[in-house]
Amino acid sequence: MQIILKHMVDLPxxxxxxxxxxxxxxxxxxxxxxxxxxxxxxADATRRRLLGLxxxxxxxxxxxxxxxxNAPPVTLPGTRQLDLRAPGMPxxxxxxxxxxxxxxxxxxxxPPQGYPVLYLLDGNLLFTPTAQLMRxxxxxxxxxxxxxxxxxxxxxxxxxVLDLSARSYDYTPPAPGPATDERGRAEGGADxxxxxxxxxxxxxxxxxxxxxxxxxxFFGHSYGGLCVLxxxxxxxxxxxxxxxxxxxxxxxxxxxxxxLPGFLAHAARQPADAPALQLLxxxxxxxxxxxxxxxxxxxxxxxxxxxxxxxxxxxxxxxxIPALMDGLRGAPGLALRFAxxxxxxxxxxMLPAAQQALAMAIGD
Numbered sequence: 001m002q003i004i005l006k007h008m009v010d011l012p013x014x015x016x017x018x019x020x021x022x023x024x025x026x027x028x029x030x031x032x033x034x035x036x037x038x039x040x041x042x043a044d045a046t047r048r049r050l051l052g053l054x055x056x057x058x059x060x061x062x063x064x065x066x067x068x069x070n071a072p073p074v075t076l077p078g079t080r081q082l083d084l085r086a087p088g089m090p091x092x093x094x095x096x097x098x099x100x101x102x103x104x105x106x107x108x109x110x111p112p113q114g115y116p117v118l119y120l121l122d123g124n125l126l127f128t129p130t131a132q133l134m135r136x137x138x139x140x141x142x143x144x145x146x147x148x149x150x151x152x153x154x155x156x157x158x159x160x161v162l163d164l165s166a167r168s169y170d171y172t173p174p175a176p177g178p179a180t181d182e183r184g185r186a187e188g189g190a191d192x193x194x195x196x197x198x199x200x201x202x203x204x205x206x207x208x209x210x211x212x213x214x215x216x217x218f219f220g221h222s223y224g225g226l227c228v229l230x231x232x233x234x235x236x237x238x239x240x241x242x243x244x245x246x247x248x249x250x251x252x253x254x255x256x257x258x259x260l261p262g263f264l265a266h267a268a269r270q271p272a273d274a275p276a277l278q279l280l281x282x283x284x285x286x287x288x289x290x291x292x293x294x295x296x297x298x299x300x301x302x303x304x305x306x307x308x309x310x311x312x313x314x315x316x317x318x319x320x321i322p323a324l325m326d327g328l329r330g331a332p333g334l335a336l337r338f339a340x341x342x343x344x345x346x347x348x349x350m351l352p353a354a355q356q357a358l359a360m361a362i363g364d
Contacts, residue, residue: 076131079104082204083157086196089169089186090179097166098157100124101201104131105209106148107138116149116215117205118361119197119239120354121171121224123153125161130354149217149361152205154197169193171220171227173234175255190230198238214275217241217361221350223248226256229324232279233259236266241278241360245353246287246346247321254319260327267332278335279328280360281321284349285342288321 081102088094102123106115120126130151137146156163168185170193181187205211218239220228225247232242233256249256321338328336341352 076104076128076135078107078135079131084196084200084204086200087192089165089189091186099196099201100153100155100157101204102127102131102153102155103205103209104134104151104153106150107135108146108148110210111147111212113214114210114212116212116217116361116363118149118151118217118219118358119201120151120153120357121220121227122162122167123155124158124163125155126219126221126350126354127151127153127155129351130358133355133358147362149358150205150209150211151358152201154201167223171223172251173226173230173256173259175252177252190227191234193227194231194235194238215240215361215363217243217357219243219245219354219357220247221245221353222346223251226251229256230259232277233263236263236277240275241280243280243282243353243357243360245282245357246284246349247281247324249320249324254323257319257323257327260324264327264331267334270333274333276333276335278337278360280337280339280356281325282339282341282349282353282356283321284344284346285340286345287349288340 079102081100083098083100085096086099088096100123104127118130120130131153134148134151137148140146156166165185168181168187169189171190172187173190174188179186179188202216206213216239218228218231218241220226220243222245225244226249228242228244229247229249231238232244247256325336325338328334339353339356341349344352
């Protein structure tokens with residue numbers, strides 16, 4: 001009887017990898033019990049060589065090893081981004097700023113009237129999860145009909161998740177008083193930012209994709225929600241649907257509410273058959289709880305961060321969502337809704353609100 005011992009190893013090949021030369025192993029004819037001892041020695045030697053080979057394959061310097069360091073980045077299908085320049089913030093010699101516009105297109109043909117659009121503030125933070133939520137609607141394939149929306153993230157061309165200085169300027173209305181906040185960040189640039197959206201971003205999107213201009217939604221959270229309310233109250237009809245999530249109505253002692261009379265006067269002049277504007281206000285359930293001495297909102301003042309304490313006092317004493325809803329209730333041509341997210345705080349209410357905004361943009 002003759003037994004042939006063979007060694008076979010399959011290794012992944014990469015463009016940079018060289019074929020690995022393995023040692024040739026002899027064959028042994030088995031003619032008696034003594035040969036079994038030789039076979040055992042050969043098997044032991046083979047095992048040691050294979051263990052050595054396995055260790056070599058894990059060395060960092062091995063050119064054939066596939067590592068995460070050399071792997072390509074994750075990309076989201078159906079998305080593009082483009083950087084657009086805009087004037088800098090106030091101040092002598094302020095450089096131009098670069099806005100990053102991120103766009104996700106549904107993986108399905110547009111409806112006859114074109115895609116609806118959802119414009120997101122804080123795009124660096126919110127674009128990726130919201131775009132994926134939109135794509136998830138198509139996960140069951142063409143056998144389950146569904147609709148999507150073009151998602152446009154309005155962000156900044158830097159690596160920060162939140163550009164605090166940029167959003168403090170872009171998302172706050174022009175108001176009397178100091179030109180900066182307690183931390184020295186410029187404020188009051190919302191009108192310039194809304195002009196940038198109207199004059200550069202929307203024409204770019206509408207010139208590149210089939211868009212339904214009668215179904216456009218504007219979403220923002222926190223300071224972004226303040227910007228959404230400013231757009232609605234001072235430029236009604238620029239969008240058809242507005243979602244203000246946990247809006248910073250407290251800013252400058254509720255300054256945004258001063259635009260209510262002008263909005264109501266405009267609404268009263270609209271034809272009775274004009275399409276109604278839609279406003280969705282959202283808030284985390286924990287944000288609406290009455291403050292108590294044990295809550296972080298009323299924690300003792302911090303001598304090391306007076307700017308934070310000043311903001312805390314503004315939030316405590318300024319009007320909020322109830323005052324806004326009282327002012328808007330019964331406004332002609334406005335469909336007003338409110339949603340609260342159980343157990344959510346200010347930050348935790350952001351993604352549920354974005355999901356609601358997507359559903360509103362699509363028309364669910």
